[in-house]
Amino acid sequence: xxxxxxxxxxxxxxxxxxxxxxxxxxxxxxxxxxxxxxxxxxxxxxxxxxxxxxxxxxxxxxxxxxxxxxxxxxxxxxxxxxxxxxxxxxxxxxxxxxxxxxxxxxxxxxxxxxxxxxxxxxxxxxxxxxxxxxxxxxxxxxxxxxxxxxxxxxxxxxxxxxxxxxxxxxxxxxxxxxxxxxxxxxxxxxxxxxxxxxxxxxxxxxxxxxxxxxxxxxxxxxxxxxxxxxxxxxxxxxxxxxxxxxxxxxxxxxxxxxxxxxxxxxxxxxxxxxxxxxxxxxxxxxxxx
Amino acid sequence: xxxxxxxxxxxxxxxxxxxxxxxxxxxxxxxxxxxxxxxxxxxxxxxxxxxxxxxxxxxxxxxxxxxxxxxxxxxxxxxxxxxxxxxxxxxxxxxxxxxxxxxxxxxxxxxxxxxxxxxxxxxxxxxxxxxxxxxxxxxxxxxxxxxxxxxxxxxxxxxxxxxxxxxxxxxxxxxxxxxxxxxxxxxxxxxxxxxxxxxxxxxxxxxxxxxxxxxxxxxxxxxxxxxxxxxxx
Numbered sequence: 455x456x457x458x459x460x461x462x463x464x465x466x467x468x469x470x471x472x473x474x475x476x477x478x479x480x481x482x483x484x485x486x487x488x489x490x491x492x493x494x495x496x497x498x499x500x501x502x503x504x505x506x507x508x509x510x511x512x513x514x515x516x517x518x519x520x521x522x523x524x525x526x527x528x529x530x531x532x533x534x535x536x537x538x539x540x541x542x543x544x545x546x547x548x549x550x551x552x553x554x555x556x557x558x559x560x561x562x563x564x565x566x567x568x569x570x571x572x573x574x575x576x577x578x579x580x581x582x583x584x585x586x587x588x589x590x591x592x593x594x595x596x597x598x599x600x601x602x603x604x605x606x607x608x609x610x611x612x613x614x615x616x617x618x619x620x621x622x623x624x625x626x627x628x629x630x631x632x633x634x635x636x637x638x639x640x641x642x643x644x645x646x647x648x649x650x651x652x653x654x655x656x657x658x659x660x661x662x663x664x665x666x667x668x669x670x671x672x673x674x675x676x677x678x679x680x681x682x683x684x685x686x687x688x689x690x691x692x693x694x695x696x697x698x699x700x701x702x703x704x705x706x707x708x709x710x711x712x713x714x715x716x717x718x719x720x721x722x723x724x725x726x727x728x729x730x731x732x733x734x735x736x737x738x739x740x741x742x743x
Numbered sequence: 744x745x746x747x748x749x750x751x752x753x754x755x756x757x758x759x760x761x762x763x764x765x766x767x768x769x770x771x772x773x774x775x776x777x778x779x780x781x782x783x784x785x786x787x788x789x790x791x792x793x794x795x796x797x798x799x800x801x802x803x804x805x806x807x808x809x810x811x812x813x814x815x816x817x818x819x820x821x822x823x824x825x826x827x828x829x830x831x832x833x834x835x836x837x838x839x840x841x842x843x844x845x846x847x848x849x850x851x852x853x854x855x856x857x858x859x860x861x862x863x864x865x866x867x868x869x870x871x872x873x874x875x876x877x878x879x880x881x882x883x884x885x886x887x888x889x890x891x892x893x894x895x896x897x898x899x900x901x902x903x904x905x906x907x908x909x910x911x912x913x914x915x916x917x918x919x920x921x922x923x924x925x926x927x928x929x930x931x932x933x934x935x936x937x938x939x940x941x942x943x944x945x946x947x948x949x950x951x952x953x954x955x956x957x958x959x960x961x962x963x964x965x966x967x968x969x970x971x972x973x974x975x976x
Contacts, residue, residue, distance in 0.1 A: 622835065623836065626836070632816045634819055636816055
């Protein structure tokens with residue numbers, strides 16, 4: 455029972471991070487119909503930025519995360535600005551452009567931080583907290599709380615603000631959004647910035663749980679992408695549920711199949727997607743390609 | 744008040760010519776119809792005026808504003824409301840959000856949303872409903888209501904009668920006449936010539952991307968050829 459609960463909590467913790475990555479994929483996809491293949495690399499840059507500001511600049515962890523989010527949001531804006539001339543002209547080139555940016559970010563990380571990577575000490579006490587007889591690592595609680603708060607803020611932004619409504623409108627209908635006065639390019643830029651910010655938050659949070667290195671973006675990117683697909687690509691609630699499901703899958707597979715765990719995780723994922731290609735929240739996907 | 748002037752407008756999609764050498768003027772409070780068969784270039788003309796289609800023109804002006812150089816998203820600020828073909832409401836947002844987005848460029852504290860609800864009471868009843876769940880007629884009302892939210896001086900409507908029952912077409916005609924009487928200039932693009940003659944005072948007939956005839960709606964509605972082709976009489 456104890457093992458089961460700990461696996462569960464571990465799954466939810468990683469799931470919360472995957473959900474953040476998946477939401478980043480989805481918000482860009484919803485708005486532009488584009489899969490941002492640089493997203494995993496942005497997660498990695500976020501992890502490096504946060505851990506560097508935390509460890510080298512001795513900033514408090516929370517401040518380091520905020521700085522990392524600002525840095526990567528800027529990177530998101532740069533990527534969108536470079537891709538903008540291709541919007542509505544060459545979709546394939548846009549996709550390849552995001553792959554290119556991913557490669558550039560990875561190479562940049564190697565140049566700045568070296569190829570070996572570093573471990574990040576936990577920003578909170580390492581001992582577990584006892585909640586009703588269940589021992590929960592303090593850091594897990596923090597990750598889950600921060601991810602939940604970020605998700606809540608994003609939902610509030612999308613549903614309660616004018617800019618948020620405009621972003622949703624662009625996602626649903628480019629031309630109608632333009633006709634009511636929404637600058638589609640600016641809205642796309644904001645989607646990219648928010649997506650990158652979510653990536654940075656995910657990267658910052660996962661730093662102390664993993665080893666931060668230049669290739670971590672690949673694994674996290676794939677897992678976040680899979681989580682988004684599992685939930686229904688482009689759906690925000692889907693990204694959250696998909697992230698949690700994928701985290702649990704990952705965690706229980708790791709507990710039961712050791713070195714085959716990734717294989718099992720992705721096999722189960724493949725079966726779910728074969729049975730339900732539109733994902734759990736199977737809304738009709740955007741088709742703008 | 745402001746006049747919309749279009750001079751020698753052409754629209755090409757790749758090598759395909761959709762509209763050629765289209766010119767017209769729409770003064771303040773006036774009403775102008777463009778009728779024609781499917782593929783005559785009506786929608787392309789309207790989209791091109793809005794900056795939503797690739798276009799060439801000698802000039803497109805709205806008063807002192809040069810629309811040929813204005814990005815599409817800035818037109819609404821000059822008081823140009825657009826009701827696209829096929830309604831194009833935002834399906835996953837509520838009726839109220841759809842309307843508010845019509846007033847995107849102005850403050851959401853003072854919008855004419857109550858006037859829209861007066862004109863279309865059904866929208867008021869359904870303000871919390873998702874736009875995608877509305878019937879075709881209700882969506883059309885929403886699209887017109889959304890265009891009213893920017894307090895336009897001119898409204899461009901593309902096939903508002905499409906897919907609606909004769910009764911609803913009559914309702915839309917009534918609303919358009921009411922808005923026009925209250926000072927709103929109307930540019931109506933329609934396959935439904937009867938509706939167009941009913942709502943507008945002057946009219947253009949488009950064929951193969953060009954203006955084939957023009958005149959007052961009363962004249963055209965008595966023209967034997969127009970009657971035969973567009974009214975089926």
